[in-house]
Every structure is written in C-alpha cells, then in structure tokens.
Amino acid sequence: MGSDVFEISVNFIKLVAIFLLMVQLVPLLVWVERRGSAYIQNRFGPNRVGPLGLTQLLADAVKFLFKEEFIPGEGRRLIFLLAPVVALIPGALAFGSIPLSAPIQVEAFQWLGQTWGPYNFPFQSFQFDIGIVFVLGVSSLAAYALLMAGYGSENKYSLFGALRASAQMISYELALGLSLVGILLIYGTFDFAEMVTLQEGPLTLMLFGTEYTLSFLPNWGIFYQPLGFVILFAALFAETNRLPFDLPEAEAELVAGYHTEYGGLKMNMFYIGEYGHMLVASGLISTFYLGGYNLPFVTVDQIREFFVQSQGFTLTNASLAASFLLHLVFMAKVFLLLWIFIWVRWTLPRFRYDQLMDLGWKTMLPWALGNTIVTAVFILWMRSV
Amino acid sequence: MLTTDAVLSVGLNHYLFLSALLFSVGMMTVLLRRNLIVMLMGIELMLNAVNLSFVAFSHYTQNLNGQIMVFFVMTVAAAEAGVGLALAVNVFKKFKEINIQQFEKLKG
Amino acid sequence: MGPGEHHCHSGVYSLDAIGIGVDMQEAILFYILGSLAVVCSLGVLLSKNPVSSALYLALTMVGLSFVFVGLDAFFIGMVQLAVYAGAVMVLIVMVVMLFDLKKEEDSFSPGFFGNGLKVILGGFMVGAIASVIAYSTEMILSAPKITQAEPVDMSVKALARLLFTDYVVAFEILGVLLLLVAIGAVALSRIPGGTHADD
Numbered sequence: 001m002g003s004d005v006f007e008i009s010v011n012f013i014k015l016v017a018i019f020l021l022m023v024q025l026v027p028l029l030v031w032v033e034r035r036g037s038a039y040i041q042n043r044f045g046p047n048r049v050g051p052l053g054l055t056q057l058l059a060d061a062v063k064f065l066f067k068e069e070f071i072p073g074e075g076r077r078l079i080f081l082l083a084p085v086v087a088l089i090p091g092a093l094a095f096g097s098i099p100l101s102a103p104i105q106v107e108a109f110q111w112l113g114q115t116w117g118p119y120n121f122p123f124q125s126f127q128f129d130i131g132i133v134f135v136l137g138v139s140s141l142a143a144y145a146l147l148m149a150g151y152g153s154e155n156k157y158s159l160f161g162a163l164r165a166s167a168q169m170i171s172y173e174l175a176l177g178l179s180l181v182g183i184l185l186i187y188g189t190f191d192f193a194e195m196v197t198l199q200e201g202p203l204t205l206m207l208f209g210t211e212y213t214l215s216f217l218p219n220w221g222i223f224y225q226p227l228g229f230v231i232l233f234a235a236l237f238a239e240t241n242r243l244p245f246d247l248p249e250a251e252a253e254l255v256a257g258y259h260t261e262y263g264g265l266k267m268n269m270f271y272i273g274e275y276g277h278m279l280v281a282s283g284l285i286s287t288f289y290l291g292g293y294n295l296p297f298v299t300v301d302q303i304r305e306f307f308v309q310s311q312g313f314t315l316t317n318a319s320l321a322a323s324f325l326l327h328l329v330f331m332a333k334v335f336l337l338l339w340i341f342i343w344v345r346w347t348l349p350r351f352r353y354d355q356l357m358d359l360g361w362k363t364m365l366p367w368a369l370g371n372t373i374v375t376a377v378f379i380l381w382m383r384s385v
Numbered sequence: 386m387l388t389t390d391a392v393l394s395v396g397l398n399h400y401l402f403l404s405a406l407l408f409s410v411g412m413m414t415v416l417l418r419r420n421l422i423v424m425l426m427g428i429e430l431m432l433n434a435v436n437l438s439f440v441a442f443s444h445y446t447q448n449l450n451g452q453i454m455v456f457f458v459m460t461v462a463a464a465e466a467g468v469g470l471a472l473a474v475n476v477f478k479k480f481k482e483i484n485i486q487q488f489e490k491l492k493g
Numbered sequence: 494m495g496p497g498e499h500h501c502h503s504g505v506y507s508l509d510a511i512g513i514g515v516d517m518q519e520a521i522l523f524y525i526l527g528s529l530a531v532v533c534s535l536g537v538l539l540s541k542n543p544v545s546s547a548l549y550l551a552l553t554m555v556g557l558s559f560v561f562v563g564l565d566a567f568f569i570g571m572v573q574l575a576v577y578a579g580a581v582m583v584l585i586v587m588v589v590m591l592f593d594l595k596k597e598e599d600s601f602s603p604g605f606f607g608n609g610l611k612v613i614l615g616g617f618m619v620g621a622i623a624s625v626i627a628y629s630t631e632m633i634l635s636a637p638k639i640t641q642a643e644p645v646d647m648s649v650k651a652l653a654r655l656l657f658t659d660y661v662v663a664f665e666i667l668g669v670l671l672l673l674v675a676i677g678a679v680a681l682s683r684i685p686g687g688t689h690a691d692d
Binding site: 389392393394395396397398399400401402403405406407408409410411412413414416417418419420421422423425427430436437439441443444445447448449450452453455456457459460461463464465466468470471472473474475478482483485 | 516517519523524525530531535537538544546547550553554557560561564565566567568569572573576577580581584585588589591592601602608611612615616618619622623625626627630647651652654655660663664665670673674675677678681682
Binding site: 079128129130133135136138140141143144147148151152159162163166173190217261341 | 544545548551555558567571572573574575578580583584586587590595600624641648649
C-alpha cells in the first residue's frame with residue numbers, strides 16, 4: 001500500500017473514495033435514464049421532486065428503506081439474502097482497477113517537521129500489471145448473483161430467468177475476451193495505465209516499416225481496431241444485461257426475471273450492481289478505444305508543462321490540476337458512452353433467446369477470431385518490413 | 386514442532402499441507418457422497434489442490450514450469466467437467482435419478 | 494524456510510511502515526484464505542443441498558485464486574478466477590439447478606463402519622503426505638540447482654514465451670482436446686434433427 005504512513009493513508013482514502021464515487025454516480029445515472037427515456041418517448045419524466053426531479057432518487061431510496069422485508073422460500077434464506085451482495089462485488093472491484101485520470105506526482109514537502117518524499121499516486125484504487133485479466137476474471141463472477149437470486153426466490157419464472165441470463169453471460173464473455181485480443185496485440189501490455197499512456201498525442205502509424213503521423217486524428221485505439229470496438233461494444237451490452245440483450249429482466253415476459261421477488265433495499269443493490277457494471281463497461285471502452293483520460297492531440301506532460309509555465313503553479317499543483325482536468329475529460333467520455341447505453345435501451349427491441357445465442361456464438365465469435373488473425377498478420381507485416 | 390516461528394513465517398510446507406488437506410476433503414467427497422454431481426465436484430476439488438501445490442513449488446523454486454503445468458491441468462479439468470456434466474444430464478434424462486445407489490444393479 | 498532470497502515482492506504493497514513486515518503479511522493472507530478454502534471445502538462435503546455444495550465449491554475456488562495471487566502467480570490466479578470460478582462452476586451450478594433436486598435425506602453412503610473406515614483411511618493419507626512433506630522439503634529446496642543467485646523472470650511475458658516455445662506442441666494438442674470435448678458434449682446431448690426439428 002505504500003512505503004510510509006502518508007502514502008498508506010492516502011491510498012486507503014483513495015480506495016474508499018473511488019468506491020463511493022461509483023455508488024454515488026448510480027442515482028445520477030438512474031435520473032438520466034428516467035428523464036432521457038421520457039424525452040425519447042415524448043413524455044415527461046420525474047420532474048416534481050426537487051429541481052428537475054433530481055431528488056426523486058433520494059425519495060425512492062428513503063421509501064425503499066421503510067418497505068417490509070419478506071423472504072420467500074425459507075429453506076433458501078441465506079442464498080436469497082446473499083445474492084444482492086454478490087451482485088455488487090464484481091462491479092466495485094473492476095471499477096477500482098480502471099485509471100480515472102493521470103497519476104498525481106507529489107514533490108517532496110515538509111510537514112510536521114518531517115520530509116515526506118516524492119510520491120506517485122495512480123488515480124485508481126489498485127494497480128496491477130495484469131489489469132484486463134483481473135477485470136475479465138472478476139466480472140465473470142457476476143453470473144453467480146443471477147443464479148443465486150433466481151434459485152433463492154423459489155419461483156419457477158425467476159429460475160428460468162436466471163438460467164437464461166447466466167447462459168447468456170458466459171457466452172458473451174467469450175466474445176468479449178476475443179474481441180480484446182486484437183487491441184492487446186497492438187498495445188502489447190495488459191496494464192491499463194500503460195495502455196492509456198500509449199494513446200497520447202496524434203495518430204502514429206507504422207506502414208511497411210516507416211512511421212507516418214496523421215496529425216488530424218488522435219492516437220486512439222478506435223482508429224486501429226474499428227471492428228474490435230464494435231464487437232466489444234455489443235458484447236458489453238450483453239454482459240451488463242442491457243437491452244437489446246435484456247431477456248433476463250424481460251418485463252412482460254418473466255415479470256422481472258431473476259429479481260422478481262426482491263423489494264426494498266435489496267432491489268436497490270441489484271440496481272447499483274447493474275449500473276456499476278455499466279460504468280465499468282464504459283470505463284473499459286474508453287480506456288481501450290477512446291484514449292482513456294487523454295485529451296486529444298496533447299500528451300499529459302504537455303498539460304503539466306502548460307500549467308507550470310503559463311500559470312506558475314508548483315509541480316505538485318500542476319500535477320493536481322492536470323489530473324483534475326483529465327478526470328473531467330474521462331468522465332465526459334464515460335457519460336457519452338452511458339448516454340449511448342441508455343439511448344439504445346429505449347430504441348431497439350429485445351432479441352429472442354435463440355437469436356441472442358446465435359449472435360453470440362455464430363456471428364461475434366468468428367468475427368472476433370478473424371479480427372485477431374488479421375491484426376496479427378498486419379502487425380507482423382507492417383512492423384518488420 | 387509448533388514453534389511461533391514455524392507458524393508465523395509461512396514456507397513451502399504450509400502450502401503443501403493446505404493442498405494435502407484440500408485433496409483429502411475432495412477424496413472424501415467422492416467416497417462418501419452419493420450424488421453424481423457432488424462426486425464430480427469432489428474431483429474438481431482434488432484437481433484444484435494439485436494446482437495449488439504446483440503453484441507453491443513454482444514460487445519457492447523460482448521455476449515457471451509449475452505454472453505451465455497449472456495451465457494444462459486447468460484446461461483438462463474444465464474439459465473433463467464439461468463431458469462429465471453432459472453424461473450426468475443424459476443419465477438424469479433417462480433414469481430421473483442421479484443417486485448412484487440406484488445404478489448398482491446393472492439393469493436398464 | 495526456503496533459500497535466502499526467494500521473495501520477489503516489490504515492496505510497493507508492503508505495510509512495513511506500520512509494523513507489518515512482508516513475512517507477516519504473507520502469513521496473514523495465507524491463514525485467512527487457507528482457512529476460508531478449507532472451511533468451504535468441508536461445506537462441499539457436508540452440505541445436504543447440492544446447490545449449496547456447488548456454491549461452496551465456487552467460493553473455495555475464489556479463495557484458492559487469491560492464494561495464487563498471494564504466491565505472486567497473478568496471471569494464473571486470474572485465469573483460475575475466470576475459468577474455474579467463472580465458467581466451470583457456473584456450468585455445474587446451472588446443471589444442478591436444472592435438475593431441481595429436493596434436499597436429500599440420504600445424501601451420504603449408508604453404513605456407519607464403512608464411512609468410518611473411509612474417514613480414518615483419509616486421515617492416514619493426510620498424515621502420510623504431511624510427514625513426507627516435512628521430511629523432504631529441506632532436501633528439495635537445498636538442491637544445488639535451486640539455490641542459484643540470479644533472479645528468474647517470473648512475469649506474464651516469460652510465462653507466455655515459455656508456453657509458446659517450449660510447450661507449443663502440448664498447447665496445440667490442448668486446443669484439439671477442447672475441440673473434441675465440444676463435439677463430444679454436443680453429440681451426447683443433442684436432439685436428433687437439431688433444436689428446430691419440430692418447428
């Protein structure tokens with residue numbers, strides 16, 4: 001966690017703060033979803049409670065707290081009660097490993113009569129050099145929340161919903177993993193922070209051994225792997241159980257699918273889990289393909305230099321200001337992607353179950369494999385000739 | 386034998402002992418339970434215990450071949466679990482029972 | 494313990510400053526995760542409901558995955574999480590839920606003496622393995638090949654390089670094996686004529 005008390009405590013506070021960030025973004029997202037869907041459907045959303053209906057979610061949360069708690073199926077009580085907890089864990093763990101902004105570099109400073117040395121705090125809860133494998137491993141645990149919820153409800157329809165949902169999730173995990181192999185071949189690393197650093201500045205291509213710089217395009221992953229972007233985007237829709245892959249929660253088919261029997265705060269925890277997954281999905285897409293926290297065409301060092309020279313900040317303050325600015329850039333990209341998630345939900349109809357499985361196994365898997373092969377051949381050819 | 390130092394500083398022995406414990410629990414599961422699927426789970430537990438001892442050896446002798454072995458064991462175990470489950474589903478479809486005591490009589 | 498410098502902890506994650514050294518950290522991690530794994534595996538053995546057994550096994554595998562991370566095998570730990578806990582166990586849990594078995598009254602084999610004999614023999618086996626471990630680890634770890642001074646690269650890149658150069662034949666055979674298993678599973682569970690046969 002760190003080499004002295006200051007670093008350990010800052011890292012600990014960062015861990016808690018990033019988790020709370022994820023939990024606090026969820027009511028905002030639900031508000032955007034309700035107002036945005038109303039706008040798409042040409043009606044008003046919640047607009048009475050608070051300004052623009054912003055505190056509607058607070059009122060809902062208070063209402064949930066006072067609801068009666070009932071547990072169907074007394075024989076499976078523990079499984080029923082644990083399912084919402086298991087729904088939260090993968091999203092929270094995965095969100096912690098995505099870099100939300102540039103690392104903050106703190107110079108040596110004097111405090112309480114002691115010199116605290118120069119530090120480098122990455123703007124994420126924890127940093128591994130196997131970033132993406134960790135996220136893939138942890139998000140595959142989300143299938144258990146569905147299964148436990150469906151089984152613990154002692155309700156045939158919930159069980160059906162849960163089984164279909166988990167079959168869908170494990171099918172699309174495969175397409176997800178394969179669509180990432182192409183872009184990982186280009187970056188050559190699993191670590192998110194390195195990947196974002198590699199996407200700085202303008203587009204630099206290696207064509208037949210010489211380097212070209214197209215300065216009107218940023219160096220983002222989407223220009224290297226457009227097909228990978230499309231497949232990843234679609235597979236992440238399926239992973240987060242959002243429409244058009246919405247069969248697990250198909251309203252009007254299975255009542256509410258695997259979380260039919262849940263009410264009150266447990267239902268809220270499922271929602272936090274689902275929107276947390278959406279946040280992780282948006283974070284992943286923007287880290288791999290949209291340049292992460294990078295502002296287009298400039299590198300992080302150039303931003304820090306700008307702050308030092310033109311505004312006269314100290315190095316620590318310049319780093320803090322640069323990280324703050326880049327965090328806003330990252331959040332803007334994430335919100336754009338989240339708006340696209342919400343927009344698609346209220347536009348497209350739902351897939352039938354066999355169409356869904358056909359799409360996952362017969363369409364996405366071969367295209368992702370083809371993408372991998374073509375990428376590998378290209379890299380070998382372009383970088384060696 | 387149980388000096389503070391032996392307990393507090395964890396060495397290869399500790400991981401191997403954990404692996405032996407898990408292996409024996411897996412073996413007991415296969416021997417004592419009568420449900421076909423639970424016996425399959427016991428086999429998976431034994432394979433996991435073996436994976437643990439491979440990784441422990443790989444760490445303490447600084448040799449990567451242990452981790453390669455884990456790769457292969459994991460893949461073969463997953464394949465075997467798939468086929469075993471397909472067989473169990475077929476057995477259930479035909480006999481409506483997966484209690485192995487019902488299959489002792491070489492009938493049907 | 495082992496030869497002198499086998500710890501390759503980078504020190505970034507050490508809590509040295511508040512008095513918990515690297516050894517103590519490893520011990521805490523090992524004991525917590527190890528007891529979680531043992532308790533959950535006993536849950537697999539002893540629980541009457543097969544779904545509970547399956548969920549306990551999934552938790553054991555998650556615990557083992559973090560033990561692997563504690564042993565600095567990050568990639569293998571995450572692969573264990575993704576493959577075993579995330580795919581194989583989900584498959585087993587799905588199959589058990591599909592069967593929809595009630596809680597079994599007679600889930601254990603009958604016969605007290607038969608069971609007792611099996612448990613005692615199991616205990617003997619653990620004892621035998623433990624004593625073999627205790628006597629032979631010193632011999633293994635102080636073999637001259639092992640106590641070399643140069644640090645070995647144990648990163649994911651080295652693992653991948655080893656997999657694709659020394660073990661590439663086995664790797665390809667593994668791919669063929671998985672293909673065979675997929676074909677076999679489909680052949681075992683297909684409906685003659687395909688899924689849309691009576692549409």
